[in-house]
Structure formats: structure tokens, C-alpha cells
Amino acid sequence: MRDSHGEPAGYIFNAELYCPAHIADALPTGDGDAYDGWAVAAGIEITAEENLDEIAIAFGIDRDDEATFDSSEFPKVIRHGQLGGECGACGAPVGE
Numbered sequence: 001m002r003d004s005h006g007e008p009a010g011y012i013f014n015a016e017l018y019c020p021a022h023i024a025d026a027l028p029t030g031d032g033d034a035y036d037g038w039a040v041a042a043g044i045e046i047t048a049e050e051n052l053d054e055i056a057i058a059f060g061i062d063r064d065d066e067a068t069f070d071s072s073e074f075p076k077v078i079r080h081g082q083l084g085g086e087c088g089a090c091g092a093p094v095g096e
């Protein structure tokens, strides 16, 4: 269950780990992709959580119940203390 307090340690998406700074870049937001048109525009300041919440709402994804979607479709939250690894984009530690 996702608690709404505190930033996640990172995310798992498509079998890769991502830190909060890079999950948005990992989303399929290009032409014809699942979340076409939902890339964060240059100059927009938005947290990973705000971005993911907006996309989830738009696509009917229930982030509060991660059992209802697969991490190949939409990122799942990794909490501090959960499985660890490195961000697929920058190599920063995620989790642990």
C-alpha cells in the first residue's frame, strides 16, 4: 500500500529501477506510445509523484492498489528499506 507521506526511494518500471529524478524520462510518452503526449514539458517543475498521479488519473490507474496493474504498464513505488539497486538512467542507489 502506498503511503502518501514522504517521497518514494524510487520506482520499478519495465524490469528497471529508477530514482525519482529519472522515472518521468523512462515513461513511454513518445508518439504512439502508451502515454503519448504526457512527457513533462521543459521548464515545468513537477515532482515524480505529481507527474505519476496525473498520468494515473488520466488513464484510470489505481496507484493506491498496485496489485491492479503491472510494473510493465506503470511504475510501482519502491520504499526506503525495500529491494535495492541502481537507477537505470543515472546509477544512483535506489531503495535499501
Ligand SMILES: [Zn+2]
Pocket: 018, 019, 020, 021, 022, 087, 088, 089, 090, 091, 092
Ligand atoms: Zn536516476
